[in-house]
Amino acid sequence: MAALSLLSLIALLLLPALLLLLSIIVRPRPVRIPLKNRHVFITGGSSGIGLALAHRAAAEGARVSILARSQAKLKEAREAIRLATGIDVATFSADVRDFDALRRVAEEAEPVDVMVVNQGVFVAEELAKQELEVVKLIIDVNLIGSFNMIKAFLPAMKARTDRRPASIALMSSQAGQVGIYGYTAYSASKFGLQGLAEALQQEIIADDIHVSLVFPPDTDTPGLVEENKRRPPLTSIIAASSGAMKADEVAEKTINGIKSGSFIVPCNFEGYLLAILTGGVSPQRSYVMAFVEMVSAGIVRLACLFFQWSWYSSIENWHSQSKQ
Ligand SMILES: NC(=O)C1=CN([C@@H]2O[C@H](COP(=O)(O)OP(=O)(O)OC[C@H]3O[C@@H](n4cnc5c(N)ncnc54)[C@H](OP(=O)(O)O)[C@@H]3O)[C@@H](O)[C@H]2O)C=CC1
Numbered sequence: 001m002a003a004l005s006l007l008s009l010i011a012l013l014l015l016p017a018l019l020l021l022l023s024i025i026v027r028p029r030p031v032r033i034p035l036k037n038r039h040v041f042i043t044g045g046s047s048g049i050g051l052a053l054a055h056r057a058a059a060e061g062a063r064v065s066i067l068a069r070s071q072a073k074l075k076e077a078r079e080a081i082r083l084a085t086g087i088d089v090a091t092f093s094a095d096v097r098d099f100d101a102l103r104r105v106a107e108e109a110e111p112v113d114v115m116v117v118n119q120g121v122f123v124a125e126e127l128a129k130q131e132l133e134v135v136k137l138i139i140d141v142n143l144i145g146s147f148n149m150i151k152a153f154l155p156a157m158k159a160r161t162d163r164r165p166a167s168i169a170l171m172s173s174q175a176g177q178v179g180i181y182g183y184t185a186y187s188a189s190k191f192g193l194q195g196l197a198e199a200l201q202q203e204i205i206a207d208d209i210h211v212s213l214v215f216p217p218d219t220d221t222p223g224l225v226e227e228n229k230r231r232p233p234l235t236s237i238i239a240a241s242s243g244a245m246k247a248d249e250v251a252e253k254t255i256n257g258i259k260s261g262s263f264i265v266p267c268n269f270e271g272y273l274l275a276i277l278t279g280g281v282s283p284q285r286s287y288v289m290a291f292v293e294m295v296s297a298g299i300v301r302l303a304c305l306f307f308q309w310s311w312y313s314s315i316e317n318w319h320s321q322s323k324q
C-alpha cells in the first residue's frame with residue numbers, strides 16, 4: 001500500500017514537471033495565422049478539396065486566388081463561390097509543371113500570405129503494371145510541382161509588406177504516412193513532401209513563414225471518383241482502414257491547421273494516431289500534443305502492427321484466392 005501511494009505521489013509530481021518541461025522546450029513556438037484580409041492562394045482550387053478550401057477561405061474574409069489548368073473548371077468554380085459567398089476569387093490557369101508560367105503568375109498576383117499547395121494526381125496501380133510515364137507524371141505534378149510553386153512564390157512572400165505570420169500548407173495524404181498497395185509512385189511523391197516540409201520550415205522560420213503538412217484519408221472528390229474506376233481492390237481494402245471524409249470536412253481541418261500554425265495536420269481519428277508515430281522527429285508546437293505523443297507512442301505502434309497483420313492477411317488471402 002505504502003509503495004503504491006509513493007508511486008502515485010511520484011507520478012503526480014512527475015507529470016506536471018514533464019508538461020512544464022515540454023512547454024519550455026517545444027519549438028517552433030506556437031503561432032496564430034490570421035486569414036481575414038489576407039491573400040490565400042490555392043493550387044488545384046477548381047475541384048474537390050481545393051475548391052472546398054477556396055469556399056472556406058472566402059467565407060473567412062480572405063482574398064482568394066485559385067490556380068489549375070482548365071479555364072472552364074476555374075470559371076465554374078469562380079461562379080460557384082460567388083453564388084455561395086458573394087465573393088469574387090481571382091483565377092489563374094497554369095500547369096504546376098511549368099515553372100516559367102508560375103513565375104509569371106507570381107508576378108501578376110499580389111504577394112501571397114497563405115499558399116496552399118494542393119494540386120495532385122493519383123493513379124492507383126501496381127508498379128509492375130504502371131507505365132513509367134505515369135510514375136513520372138505523379139512525381140512531377142505532386143512533388144516537383146510543389147517545388148515549382150514554392151520557388152516561384154517564396155521571394156514575394158518573404159518580401160511581403162503585411163508582416164503578420166504567413167503560411168505554406170502542403171496537401172499530402174495518409175498514403176504519405178503509410179506506403180499503400182497500388183501507391184508506389186503516389187506514396188513516394190507524398191512522402192517526398194514531408195522531407196521538403198521539414199527542411200523548408202527550418203529555412204523560412206526567420207521570415208515568420210510557417211509550414212503545414214495535411215494528411216487526409218480517402219476524400220469524396222471528383223478525383224477520387226475517377227480513381228475508383230480502376231483502383232486495385234487491395235488498395236481499396238487497405239485504404240478503408242481509415243474512414244472516408246467529405247471535401248468540406250478536410251477543408252475545415254486544413255483551415256484550422258493553418259490558422260493554428262500546426263506543422264502536422266491530421267484530419268480524422270486514425271490520422272491523429274498515425275501522426276503520433278509518423279511525426280517522428282518533425283516539429284511540434286503544442287506541448288500537450290508532445291506529451292500525448294510521448295506517453296502513447298508505444299501502444300500506438302502496437303496498434304499499427306495489428307493493422308499490418310490485417311493488411312498482409314488480406315494480401316495473402318487475395319493471392320491464394322486468385323490462384324484457385
Ligand atoms: N481525394 C482523396 O481521396 C485525397 C486527395 N488527397 C490530395 O488532395 C489533393 C486534392 O485532391 P482532390 O481534391 O481529390 O483532387 P481533384 O482531382 O478533385 O482536383 C485536382 C485539382 O488539381 C488541379 N491540377 C491537377 N493537375 C494539375 C497541374 N498539373 N497543374 C495545376 N493544377 C493541376 C486540377 O485542375 P486541372 O485538372 O484543371 O488542372 C484540380 O483543380 C491532391 O494533392 C491529392 O493527392 C489526399 C488524400 C485523399
Ligand SMILES: CCCCCCCCCCCCCCCC(=O)[C@@H](N)CO
Binds near residue numbers: 175223242270273303
Ligand atoms: C493505429 C494507427 C491507425 C492506422 C490506420 C491506418 C490507416 C491507413 C490508411 C491509409 C489510407 C490512404 C488513403 C489515401 C487517399 C488518397 O490519397 C487517395 N485517395 C488518392 O487521392
